[in-house]
Amino acid sequence: RNPVTARLLRHFNFLAFTELEDGSKSQIFSAILEAWLSQSPSLTEHCSQMVTTCISMYNTIQTQLLPTPAKSHYTFNLRDLSKVFQGILMCLPDSIKSIIDLLRLWYHESCRVFQDRLVN
Secondary structure, rough: OOOHHHHHHHHOOOOOOOOOOHHHHHHHHHHHHHHHOOOOOHHHHHHHHHHHHHHHHEEEEEOOOOOOOOOOOOOOOOOHEEEEEEHHHOOOHHOOOHHHHHHHHHHHHHHHHHHHHOOO
């Protein structure tokens, strides 16, 4: 390999940050989901458990489904977790009548984001 010169290197920036802790993720997504569920007081009590379960599922997927040469598309990041909540927020809160409806919506969005990437 040829060495990278300082003249070329000056055109690039290196940006790094640490992964958010689960408590920070939980606080962010709980605030978003609670604001969305504020129109349905009966469902607000399930918000924290739903966020915790979703973060736990995301952590399991991130540690268990590692990318390999055959499955290089198995790179999951915080964007995937946020897409689950973004999909939930696309639904009108008035259409969610019970916890069963909310769980079906969460399951559908989780499958849409994570399961669609799986090859087997």
